[in-house]
Structures are given as structure tokens and as C-alpha cells.
Amino acid sequence: xxxxYIPANFDxxxxxxxxxxxxxxxxxxxxxxxxxDEELDTMLCNETDCVDCQRCVSLCPTxxxxxxxxxxxxxxNVNWRQQLMVxxxxxxxxxxILLSAMGNPEEFPIYWDKLLLNASQVTNPSIDPLREPMExxxxxxxxxxxxxxxxxxxxxxxxxxxxxxLSTPIMFSAMSYGSISYNAHASLAKASKELGIFYNTGExxxxxxxxxxxxxxxxQVASGRFGVHKDYLDTGAAIEIKIGQGAKPGIGGHLPGAKxxxxxxxxRMIPMxxxxxxxxxxxxxxxxEDLRQLVLSLKEATEYKKPVIVKxxxxxxxxxxxxxxxxxxxxxxxxxxxxxxxxxxxxRIRDNVGIPIELALAQADFRLREEGIRDNVSLVVGGSIRxxxxxxxAVALGADAVYIGTAALLALGCHLCRDCQRGLCNWxxxxxxxxxxxxxxxxxxxxxxxxxxHAWDHEIKELMGGMGINSIEALRGNRLMLRGVGLNEVELxxxxxxxxxxxx
Amino acid sequence: xxxxxVNEEWCLGCHLCEYYCAGxxxxxxDLVKAFSxxxxxxxxxxxxxxxxxxxxxxxxxxxxxxxxxxCITGALSVNDGVIVCDQxxxxxxxxxVLSCPYGCIVRDEEAHVITKCDLxxxxxxxxxxxxxxxxxxxxxxxxx
Ligand code: SF4
Ligand code: SF4
Ligand code: SF4
Numbered sequence: 001x002x003x004x005y006i007p008a009n010f011d012x013x014x015x016x017x018x019x020x021x022x023x024x025x026x027x028x029x030x031x032x033x034x035x036x037d038e039e040l041d042t043m044l045c046n047e048t049d050c051v052d053c054q055r056c057v058s059l060c061p062t063x064x065x066x067x068x069x070x071x072x073x074x075x076x077n078v079n080w081r082q083q084l085m086v087x088x089x090x091x092x093x094x095x096x097i098l099l100s101a102m103g104n105p106e107e108f109p110i111y112w113d114k115l116l117l118n119a120s121q122v123t124n125p126s127i128d129p130l131r132e133p134m135e136x137x138x139x140x141x142x143x144x145x146x147x148x149x150x151x152x153x154x155x156x157x158x159x160x161x162x163x164x165x166l167s168t169p170i171m172f173s174a175m176s177y178g179s180i181s182y183n184a185h186a187s188l189a190k191a192s193k194e195l196g197i198f199y200n201t202g203e204x205x206x207x208x209x210x211x212x213x214x215x216x217x218x219x220q221v222a223s224g225r226f227g228v229h230k231d232y233l234d235t236g237a238a239i240e241i242k243i244g245q246g247a248k249p250g251i252g253g254h255l256p257g258a259k260x261x262x263x264x265x266x267x268r269m270i271p272m273x274x275x276x277x278x279x280x281x282x283x284x285x286x287x288x289e290d291l292r293q294l295v296l297s298l299k300e301a302t303e304y305k306k307p308v309i310v311k312x313x314x315x316x317x318x319x320x321x322x323x324x325x326x327x328x329x330x331x332x333x334x335x336x337x338x339x340x341x342x343x344x345x346x347x348r349i350r351d352n353v354g355i356p357i358e359l360a361l362a363q364a365d366f367r368l369r370e371e372g373i374r375d376n377v378s379l380v381v382g383g384s385i386r387x388x389x390x391x392x393x394a395v396a397l398g399a400d401a402v403y404i405g406t407a408a409l410l411a412l413g414c415h416l417c418r419d420c421q422r423g424l425c426n427w428x429x430x431x432x433x434x435x436x437x438x439x440x441x442x443x444x445x446x447x448x449x450x451x452x453x454h455a456w457d458h459e460i461k462e463l464m465g466g467m468g469i470n471s472i473e474a475l476r477g478n479r480l481m482l483r484g485v486g487l488n489e490v491e492l493x494x495x496x497x498x499x500x501x502x503x504x
Numbered sequence: 505x506x507x508x509x510v511n512e513e514w515c516l517g518c519h520l521c522e523y524y525c526a527g528x529x530x531x532x533x534d535l536v537k538a539f540s541x542x543x544x545x546x547x548x549x550x551x552x553x554x555x556x557x558x559x560x561x562x563x564x565x566x567x568x569x570x571x572x573x574x575c576i577t578g579a580l581s582v583n584d585g586v587i588v589c590d591q592x593x594x595x596x597x598x599x600x601v602l603s604c605p606y607g608c609i610v611r612d613e614e615a616h617v618i619t620k621c622d623l624x625x626x627x628x629x630x631x632x633x634x635x636x637x638x639x640x641x642x643x644x645x646x647x648x
Contacts, residue, residue: 018536023519027518028518438513441514
């Protein structure tokens with residue numbers, strides 16, 4: 001192409017007084033940005049292909065590299081932002097839809113950052129989690145609200161609904177083998193086992209090597225039904241029916257044939273090299289009644305021993321949908337906010353469809369309580385929970401637990417370059433290329449996952465202690481622990497919180 | 505005794521270990537300064553690259569060290585299980601280079617002596633290669 005309409009996104013800045021020409025950057029960049037020129041005895045680069053993954057910066061032994069935004073600017077225009085112009089050029093060139101990965105990066109309000117937590121002073125003592133017991137364990141599933149006694153007057157334990165027991169209200173969200181690497185899955189599986197929590201297979205099936213982690217695995221059944229068979233269902237601790245995903249509500253998925261290598265093909269139960277296409281809807285689900293059939297079929301197939309989760313994306317009508325799901329026989333509802341991550345999504349959809357998880361959660365919780373069916377289900381939210389305080393605020397807004405996906409990938413090294421769809425992840429996460437997958441040693445990865453969850457767990461305990469609360473149970477739906485800042489009346493009402501400065 | 509072992513499954517062939525090794529043994533604290541010298545510092549570890557597998561090789565500190573046996577001046581000796589070289593005694597005959605079954609002895613061509621891995625004994629810490637490896641492809645372990 002003779003005319004280059006699109007300038008490089010980044011400037012790869014090398015401090016040549018520091019560079020020792022070790023060529024580590026060259027060997028580590030899968031985008032082939034850096035190269036050594038023998039004649040000039042110097043490192044050169046082709047920055048157009050840089051995606052700002054920071055791999056070279058992290059590994060350069062002399063800290064000689066910086067990746068900066070390219071300062072070259074098109075003429076300033078508030079309406080036609082540079083990004084929109086670049087996208088127009090791209091589409092004029094390719095004629096295709098724009099693809100992106102990871103969560104919506106655009107400037108929409110982040111309600112977590114506009115919610116503040118309470119703490120105890122004088123009249124209600126705070127609790128020191130280092131001295132006193134602090135319960136972060138949660139059970140997910142249907143809670144029985146009956147108390148039965150037998151003829152002798154002894155309590156009958158009638159709560160036979162299956163549950164998931166979590167040591168802390170955090171789970172790793174669905175990421176399929178195929179969208180992420182074997183080593184990323186191995187890290188998640190191992191970490192979940194050590195932490196006493198769960199990871200989720202996503203829609204890619206379960207690799208035979210990970211069956212041993214079954215007690216800590218949530219197996220997903222999505223619209224493509226990839227890799228679903230009896231053993232798969234039996235192996236998981238819970239089954240998740242994926243209706244939608246926050247990053248791309250209303251549309252299906254597409255894993256290109258290039259990524260369907262031998263192992264992925266066996267795990268997904270589709271021929272090598274064929275595209276794995278998940279339809280937008282489940283073709284057997286067009287109503288809550290249909291959903292109920294699938295929930296019950298899965299329960300029947302696994303002898304009613306496992307809780308069934310239904311995962312939906314946070315869309316306008318989420319509260320009513322949650323109410324329907326709660327009546328479908330599902331034990332757990334997972335709601336994924338519009339900032340949730342993905343391995344690939346049409347950019348326009350990722351950035352414009354769905355609603356913030358904070359509002360969706362608050363509204364779903366209200367609706368279920370209003371209808372007296374809140375105890376029929378547990379609520380799990382994701383997309384995007386970024387830190388322990390987001391998790392605590394989510395619980396206070398009514399969640400039983402949270403799903404973390406992006407935060408988990410960050411622990412594994414992801415730098416959010418948001419270029420997963422190209423399959424060239426320099427951190428060995430979103431790739432199937434053996435030489436790249438190798439870069440993520442699960443021995444290192446799983447420990448980093450364990451660390452981050454332990455750290456959050458400590459922080460959750462500290463925060464709860466400060467509020468004078470000693471269990472997640474007591475924090476759940478406790479909106480009095482929240483105050484909004486800079487929110488308008490509609491937002492406060494939707495969230496069900498008072499403005500900061502308002503007393504109880 | 506703790507020795508450096510290779511987990512070739514995880515070696516990326518990035519060569520960082522070589523640079524950290526060379527830098528450490530240059531006596532300079534700063535890698536940039538170490539490599540700004542006219543004479544580039546030599547690594548005592550070498551990465552063997554293949555298409556699918558890479559691995560780093562350095563002295564195995566053999567229980568029966570042929571290099572020490574063969575050394576004609578007594579420059580090589582065993583110090584608490586670690587094979588060390590006294591460069592002031594080395595005459596550069598390269599008998600050790602010939603006798604090492606692993607090819608781990610490095611020639612310093614300019615100085616006409618050999619140099620080799622001493623498990624960073626001189627700095628009394630974890631070997632620089634092990635510390636600098638980004639993927640735990642070389643580890644310091646006691647496997648005996
Ligand atoms: S793509 Fe990543 S590794 Fe390559 S130059 Fe850019 S930041 Fe460095
Ligand atoms: S990794 Fe750093 S020191 Fe090595 S060649 Fe690249 S910029 Fe230079
Ligand atoms: S630093 Fe580690 S991964 Fe890199 S070449 Fe050396 S042993 Fe291999």
C-alpha cells in the first residue's frame with residue numbers, strides 16, 4: 001500500500017546510551033518490532049507493529065526501553081476523535097468489522113469509584129481481623145427458607161440444594177482453552193485448588209489434563225456446546241449455562257480455525273482447523289421455559305448433585321431477566337457488566353452495548369428481593385471487578401461473590417494491550433503458539449494468582465473489620481455501608497445508596 | 505550441594521542469563537557500564553538454541569571433574585564441591601576445554617586464560633543467571 005493512512009500508535013523509545021545490544025527485545029517481541037543491524041551495530045525498530053504489550057520493556061536488562069503514545073496527531077476535532085478517523089481508514093482499507101479484545105476501555109462512568117465505604121467510630125466498635133475471627137467463606141446456591149421439624153421435634157435438614165463453597169467471595173471467570181493458553185488454564189486450575197475457589201472452563205471444554213481439578217472447576221455449556229459430554233458435566237463442581245457475555249451481549253463467538261490445533265480440537269470436539277462458531281442464541285432457548293428445560297436436563301444428567309449457574313450479560317432489562325432466570329431452576333445467576341473482558345469482540349459492540357455492572361447488580365438484587373425470590377439464587381457479578389474494594393462494594397450492593405477475569409490475567413502478566421485476537425500474546429496467555437505459550441510457566445503463574453487473591457482476601461477482611469462486620473453474609477446487600485459521591489438522584493436511586501454526607 | 509539445574513521446558517532462549525552472568529562477573533554493578541568497556545564481559549553460561557527446545561548450559565560441578573584432573577598448573581580446584589579457577593595460575597593451555605564433557609569452560613581469548621561458572625560464589629548470593637531468568641528455566645536446587 002503506497003499511502004500509509006494510519007500512523008503508528010506508539011513510539012518505541014530506546015535509550016541508546018543504555019542499550020547493550022543483547023537483542024532480548026528482538027527475541028521477545030512476537031510482533032517483530034525490534035531488530036539488530038549488523039552494519040550499524042545498533043538496534044533498530046519498526047514501530048508500526050508495536051501493540052504496547054510492554055514485554056520488551058519488562059525484560060530489557062538495562063531498562064533502555066519506553067513505549068510512549070505516538071505524539072503525531074491529526075488535526076484536533078472534538079467530534080471526529082483521532083481514534084474514529086483511524087477506524088474509518090481501517091474499514092476503508094479492509095471492508096471488515098473492527099475487532100478488539102479485553103474490556104470496554106472508553107470513558108463511561110465507573111460507579112465503583114463513586115461509591116465510598118463506611119467505617120465504625122466510637123459507638124459501634126470496629127473489629128481487628130488479626131485478633132478476631134472474620135468469615136470470608138461463602139456458599140453459593142439456593143438457600144432454603146423453611147425450617148422443618150420431625151415428629152420428635154428435631155430439626156430436619158431440608159436444605160438439600162447443591163452448593164459451591166468458596167473460601168473467599170472471588171472466582172476466576174470463564175476463559176476458554178483456545179482463547180487462553182494451556183499454561184494459563186493450568187495456572188488458574190492450580191490456583192483455584194490451592195485457594196479453595198473455582199475457575200471456569202469457558203465454552204472451550206475441559207482439557208483431559210485438568211480433570212483432576214474438577215472439584216474446583218465450573219464447566220460451561222454455551223451456545224456452541226463445544227466439548228460438552230457426560231464426563232465433562234460430571235467432572236465439574238458446577239455447570240454454567242452461558243447465555244451472554246458483558247463484552248459482547250447478544251452476539252456469539254468465533255475462534256478462528258488457525259487456533260484450533262490438535263489439543264484444542266480434541267478438547268472442543270471439533271475438527272482441526274475449522275472455525276469454532278458459537279451461535280448468538282442457544283438455538284433451543286427462546287424463553288425462560290426453554291431455559292428451564294436446559295437447566296433441568298443438566299441437573300438430571302448430573303443427578304441433581306451440582307448447582308447450575310446461568311450467566312447473562314448486563315443489558316437494559318437485566319432485572320426482569322434475572323427474575324426469569326431465578327425462576328428457571330438455576331441456583332446461581334452470574335451477571336457480566338459491559339466492561340467485561342473478551343478474547344475478541346467486534347469493537348463497536350464491545351464499546352457500545354450493555355450497561356455498567358454496578359447498576360445491573362443493584363437492580364437485579366432489588367427485583368429479586370421485591371419478588372421474594374432472592375434466596376432462590378445466589379448472585380455473582382463480573383466485568384469489571386478490579387480490586388478488593390470493588391468486590392466489597394459489589395457485596396454491599398447485593399452480590400454473593402464476584403468473578404474476576406482481567407485481574408487474574410494481569411496477575412499472569414497481561415498488560416492489557418488488548419490485541420488478544422491476533423493470537424500473538426507476548427505473555428503466553430492469549431495464544432496457542434508453543435513458543436509463546438512456553439513463556440507462561442504455570443509454577444510461577446499459579447503462585448501469582450494465589451498471591452493476588454490472598455492479598456484481596458486480607459484487604460476484604462480489613463475493610464469489613466473497619467465497618468464492624470465480621471462476615472460476608474452480614475455485608476451482603478448492606479447498602480448502608482455505601483455512600484455515593486458525585487452521583488445524581490437517579491443514579492443514587494438505582495443503586496439504592498445515599499449520597500455521602502447523609503446520615504443513617 | 506545446591507547446583508544450577510535446567511528446566512529446558514521453560515527456557516525461552518532469551519539469553520538474559522548470559523547477560524546477567526557476564527555483568528555480574530565483570531565486577532561492575534551496572535550492566536550498562538560493564539558492557540560499555542572496550543572488552544565486552546564474558547558470560548560463563550551459554551544458551552543452546554534449537555527450533556523447539558532451548559536450554560542454558562554452565563559448569564555441572566561434576567563429582568569427578570575431568571577438568572581439574574587434567575589441569576596442568578593446578579589452576580582449577582574443587583572448593584566445597586564448587587569447581588573454581590585461579591586465573592593467576594592459568595596458562596591458557598586449554599586442556600580443561602578439551603576434557604570438559606559438557607563444553608562448559610569458556611575461553612577468554614584476549615587474556616589467554618579460561619573462565620568458568622563458580623555459582624556466583626564470589627558474590628555469596630543466588631547465581632545471577634538464576635535470579636535473572638524470567639521463567640524459572642534455571643533453578644538452584646539440591647537434588648542429591
Ligand atoms: S509489541 Fe510489545 S514487545 Fe513488541 S515492541 Fe511493542 S511493547 Fe515491545
Ligand atoms: S533488550 Fe534492551 S539492552 Fe537489550 S537490545 Fe533491547 S533495548 Fe537493548
Ligand atoms: S534467562 Fe532463562 S529463559 Fe532466558 S535463555 Fe537463560 S535459561 Fe533460558
